[in-house]
Amino acid sequence: MxxxxxxxxxxxxxxxxxxxxxxxxxxxxxxxxxxxxxxxxxxxxxxxxxxxxxxxxxxxxxxxxxxxxxxxxxxxxxxxxxxxxxxxxxxxxxxxxxxxxxxxxxxNKVMMKRKALLAGLRVGLFEEVHSREQVHNFMNRLNEANLVLEGEEDAWVHLKPFSAAGTVGHKLLRSHDQIDEKVVEKDFPCLVESHLPGQEFSCEAFIHNGKIRFMNITEYVKLGYSNFIPAGPSLQSKRPEIRKVMEKLVEAFGIEYGVIHPEWFLTEDNTLSFGEVACRIPGGHIFELISKAYGFDAVQAMILCSDPDTTEEDIKNFFPSDEEPTKSYAGSLMIYPKPGIVSRLVIPEELKEDPYFESHTLTEPMEHKVLDDREGFGNHYGTIFFQGNEPERMEELLRHYNEIDFYQG
Amino acid sequence: MSKEIAEHIRHNFIEQLRQLKEAGPLTRPEQSKKLASTADVMMTQHSGMALIYEYIDQIVDAGFFTDTHWEDPAILNSSLVGGTLKAGGMSTMFEVISELRVLAISEGRIKSDGMSEVSAREFLEELTVTNLDLLFPDASEELRNVDEQARKHIKALFDFLQQEFIRWDRFGKLLAGEIQMICNQRPIVTDRARSIIRIIRERMTPEEHGEHSSRIRFFIDALYAPSPKCSKLTVEEYETWLERPGIKKADLKAECEALSDPLRKSGLSSQYHALLVQRVRNDPELLGMALGLNTHGLAELETHHKKISEYISVACHPDTSRFVYGLAMMLERNLLSRQPVAVGLDQLLDIEIHPEVAGLIEKSHPESRCTAQQHVFADAICMLGQPLGVGQGWNPTCQSARGMSLWSRHAPGKLLSMIHTAAITNDLEMRFEGQLLKSSELPEGLMKEFDFNLDAVSIVLVPHLDRIYFEMMRRATGRGEDPHKWVNPAMYGQWIPTGFSTPYNYLTNAITNYEQFLRLFYVTHHPDYNGGHDLAYPNPVGIFLTAANGKLLGFHAVSILRVAWYKEVMRIYFLNPNNEGRQKWHSNIQPTVAGNGEVPGESSLPFHQFASRLYAFHYSPSETDGMDIVSDNEIGEVIDIAKSSWGTSYIWQDFQQPVFQNLL
CATH class of the missing domain: 3.40.50.720 (NAD(P)-binding Rossmann-like Domain)
Incomplete structure (x- = not known):
């Protein structure tokens, strides 16, 4: 070292x-x-x-x-x-x-997508926009391309700031009306893109000397709320294809050292579309979950990979194989209160007794009102951590508890 | 009783503890929370508490308390423990673990610079003494507001401390006093006193009773050996003995004399007593003796013996033993000569209880061998006999409890008829401003989860009264004045005077014209200013309920029963339906339940102290002369007390117009 x-x-x-x-x-x-x-x-x-x-x-x-x-x-x-x-x-x-x-x-999310497109990765239709008018035009062109008839639903458009982490500032626009309701002057200039159908997931690649040394796939149960690591069998079965597009991405972006955290969409016909990519510690407790699931410290891995002077041997000794299944799955669920008055924290008994429940960081609230104005996903009030051996059960729990009101009036 | 902790929970706890040990100062607070979150489920049962205690030294060493209020044991304050335990969530969990640390210090398992073994023991003693309400949870206002999970943690903690630490000899005096104070109030539901007595009997040897041994012995005997005969026989054997053919009348007489004494002195009826009363029900002489009746009671018994014998045959059973005391009290009120009461009781003798109602009653008496109908009848008698013994349990339904108490005193026939209707139909009707309210058609009231620590009559009536009250409040809200002005007379009865005053302004959430309000209260209620009168009927008033530190907890309903001099202090005697009339309202405002002229079930405070908590009362508009002559000093003092306690939660305003609009 x-x-x-x-x-x-x-x-x-x-x-x-x-x-x-x-x-x-x-x-x-x-x-x-x-x-x-x-x-x-x-x-x-x-x-x-x-x-x-x-x-x-x-x-x-x-x-x-x-x-x-x-x-x-x-x-x-x-x-x-x-x-x-x-x-x-x-x-x-x-x-x-x-x-x-x-x-x-x-x-810059537009530069990023252009680069991905040039590299031959599949991306949605996207454009840089400077006014609300341009967003309407973009939606119209999408409608045309999708052969939407008069009276039918508009094509969905995602609006994203050029440079913001994760889902911050992200707005989903489902109709022309919503463009007028949700979009404000402050949003511009920004990126608009077509809605990518399919299952969204992320991938964390630890890269040293231009090569992927360890690759994790993170299964998103609900974007911005819950995910678990490693991904369940259906996503894992696509690992070779995912590895291929990841290598393409690394090559195209010329990444030599560090960690990248791109988001991808997998459609039913097995096509992978590129969403976006970040090169910092991912949100959603992903590093914590990687550490738990694979047994190495993800931050240390990032430090190791970021340093050009790290030896091949150090790298080899540090990472376990990413091809072999891990012993267990680690999941997290971020808790956001629903809008309205919040005065107490209620944690169901069966959660605390569930064999998959590991810990939580939820605290009792002072009574206050939660406003219905968050963009992206705002601040969460704490996280519940899970660990267990069956990915199906993990997914079920993350889905179930996402529906529960932990913060009540 | 306590199941074992599941292996995965144990494993998870130890894993989180390991991670806490590895955490540095930056992530330690978060990891401490995570550890607490896994301890949460363990803390609800004894085996889990024991497991945490097993690891307590490691938890402390790992820095669990570092950078928290609990870090230094030297500055822990036992008087703050109760409040923190009741806070709920992480605070409760940290506090529980802090107590386990003190316990470990007291046993020499953990060495602390800030706390010696001796001071750790003293700390735990103080904490037990100041928190008897947590050791023996009752239904006081403050505890009812505690989150259910925190209540479970508190219970498990004190159960654990009882087993590990509490030496009963040290607590003899305290516990004897506690039982005495509960009994002085003569509640209908005596479970709390009974459970303390049971614990003492099971946990303490007679030597440990200490100097209060005779008082403690008295209470234990009242339940477990009310006569020399009973002390030698189990309840079952006693029953056989009583039923023996050829038992001598003299023997029965001796039993009647022996058992009536602790009954009358404590208000506690034993299972033996229920059997004895059942045995002698057809002999008025023995029955009168067994109940320890006074002359009023004896006269009532003589007149209505046949009826009374029938009541006993239906409802008197070891599982309804409180019926014995309730019956004695009812007979001394001479209610049976009143037609509505006699008819009402007759009707209750033979009813088919609605299955849902019966289900609730069975839930509240899970081990009873009696039917729901027997419980309702027995407790109806108790409620007639002990109007001031009605309690609200853990439910936020002070209005309903207050109502039943008022009706028992002033409209017993109406009370019985309501019990009858609700028990059969699981429904209740009342009128509000000419419109009929049917509880079955109304949405949920204040009560979300029903606490079953109640008498059977309350179980029958409270769900309906609560809905009706809530609906009346809803209909009367938005009129710019306190809705109780209209709701109280409609709910409780037309004897409630029509004048109504409150300084609380619903529109601005401010206190307005407080001095005027106080003067009006003095002039209508204080005998020095109202021509020397006491109250004709109880006055349902609202008070600002404050915690022991004076901070506002919320509004609470009580009834002023009477106003009288006692030892040169003018006192207000009132009913606090929360069944714990001694709850401290501020450092120096401590209602008493005995020793200041209180009738059992009454609480009392000096007039000005009570006035300082008042937020609404009814008065007769024709009796408001002389507001100016009320002592300025006294009014000033009350204002000071109010402003320095609950008053800090409000804005204070004074306007020139009078607040008692009914005068205009």
Whole structure:
């Protein structure tokens, strides 16, 4: 293992810091000033930095200077907002100008899709739009292409900000009326795309030296709410095909080091369509679930793969085989209260007694009103974790408890 | 009793504990929560509590309490434990585990710089003493608001502490006092007193009773050995003995004399007593003796002996033993000469109870050998005999309990007729402003889950009364004034005076013209200002219910029964239907149930203290003269008390117009 150079963690993540602490190599955390005091008190190497400022007085050259006492050789983005900073630093560390361009690729959903299209991956119809009018036109063209007749339902359109994590700012528009109701000036410019039918899932690939060293498939039970790892047998049976498109993606995007987390759609006729891709720690507790299901620390794996100086042997020793079935499945369900007055937490007895129930982080609420205005999925109130041996049962539980009101009036 | 913890739960708990040990300071709080979430289900039963206790040193060492309120045992405060336990959710779970840590410190298993073994023991003693309500859960207002899961945790914790720590000798005095106070109130449902007595009998040796041994002995005997004969025989053997042919009258007489004494002194009837009364029911002399009747009661017995004997033959059974005390009390009220009562009871003797109602009654008496009809009849007698012994159990139905108590005192015939209708039809009708309300056609009221810790009459009536009350409130809401103004007279009866005053403004959620309100209360209720009168009928009033720290808990319904001097203090005597008249309302506002001239079942407070909690009352509009002469000092004092307690939850406003609009 590279024990000479520090790894730079961009963003404050309690889990990532503790995982890094357990490795035999130096690291430094870069994040907002607010965390400085805590870092100092707890002996966490820290450089304070405002990721939102980018200019003469705040750029990658200055950040590199500030970090130089730590002798770093790689920067790892933990959050979406730090992806281009990591790209910029790694460009400098590796002396390769394309690294930053790749980072921008991850930060702009239109560029990303264009690149995927060029690489021969299947994507939906998409466009960059600057006004509501253009969204209407896009829907009209989709309707035409789908041969929608007057009076029939409009084709569904997804609107997404160019650069936001996961489902943040995502709006599903099912009709022209909804374009007028839901879309606001602030949304523009943005991406619109056709609705991709099929089963959505994600894939996490740990890449070193341009090769996928470990690949997990995550089964989404309900997008943004629940998923489990590894995916159940039906998705796993598509593993060779998924591996193929993943390799295509890695090659097309020129990714050499780190983790990518793309989302795919699998249609009934076995076609895989590309949704989007991120290169940071995925949401939905995916890293936690990977760690539980496979028995390795996913953050450490990310650090290892991100460092060009990591040896082949280190990589080999670190990962288990991703072809063999794991012992058990790890799942998580994020709990969002329904709109209305919320005053108490009610956890069904049978959940706590279920052999698959592992733990939860739900806390008693203060009485308050939950508004019906969240975009994307907003903030969840806590998570329930499951673990067990049967993927069917896992799916059943995640579906069932997603219907339960844990927060009641 | 307590089943074993499932293997997967045990395994999961140990796994989460392992992860807590591995967690660093950043993720430790989250992992502590996860560990608590797995301990949750274990904490509801003894074996689970024991398992957590087995690992308590590891839990503490792993940093479970680090950076929490519980971190340093030195600053734990036993008087705060009860409140935190009742908070529910994670707070309850952390608190329970904190108690287990203190227990481990007291046993020397965990060494702590902040707490010695001795101080840990003292801590647990204080905590037990201040939380007898948790050790022996009753139905006080504060506990009823506690989440059910937290209640289970609390129960399991105290069961565990009882087994592991509580040395009963230290608690003899306290427990004797507790039983005494419950009995002083003469509740119809005496389960709580009975369970304390049973626990003492099972857990304590006579030497452990300490200096209060004779008082404790008295209560144990009242239930388990009310006579020398009973002390030698089981209930079954006693029954055989009583039925023996040729048993001497003198022997029966001796039993009657012996058993009536603890009955009258404690209000507790034993199973033996029910058998004895059944045996002597046809002999008025012995029966009068067995019930310990006064002259009123004896006269009633003489006049109505045949009827009474019939009541006994129907309803007196070891499983309805409270009937014995209720019967004695009813006879002394001389109700049987009233036509509506005599007819009402006759009708109840032979009814077919609606299957759903019968189901509820059976649920509340799961081990009873009696029929639902026997329970309803026996408890109807109790309710007539002990109008102030009605309680609401865990249900948020103070209005219904208050109503039954009022009817028992002032409209017993109406009460019996309601019981009759509801028991047969599982339905009840009342009129509100000329319209008929039928409970079966109304939506759910305040009560969501029925607590069955109630007498059978309440079980029959409360579900209906609750719906009707809720519907009346719904119809009277939105008139810009407190709906009770219209609902109380419609619900309880036309004797409720038509004047109604409250300082609480429904539209603005503010307290307005509070001083005026108080002066009106004084002038209509305080004998110094109203011409020296007591109340003719109970006044159903609303109070701001506050916790021991003075903080507002919510609105509560009580009845003012009378106002009288006692030892140079003007006191208000009232019925608190929550069956726990001693519940502390603030650090220095502590209603008493005995020792200040209270009749059993009454609570009392000095006039001004009660006034400081009042939020609504009825009055007669013709009796409002002299508001200005009420002592300014006294009014000022009441305002101060109010503002510093529940008053902090409201905005205070004063307008010039009078609040008692009925005067205009």
């Amino acid at each position: 590279n024990t000479d150079n520090s790894v730079v963690l961009l963003g404050w993540s309690a889990h990532a810091i503790e995982s890094a602490q357990k490795m035999d190599r130096p690291f430094v955390v870069v994040s907002f000033e607010d965390f400085e005091q805590y870092a100092k008190e707890n002996n966490i190497p820290f450089v304070s930095w405002d990721f939102n400022q980018w200019g003469d007085k705040s750029n990658s050259l200055i950040l590199r200077e500030k970090l130089s006492p730590f002798n770093p050789n790689v920067a790892i983005p933990l959050y979406e907002e730090t992806v281009e900073w990591a790209g910029a630093l790694n460009t400098l560390y590796r002396d390769d100008p394309r690294v930053i361009n790749r980072a921008f690729l991850f930060r």
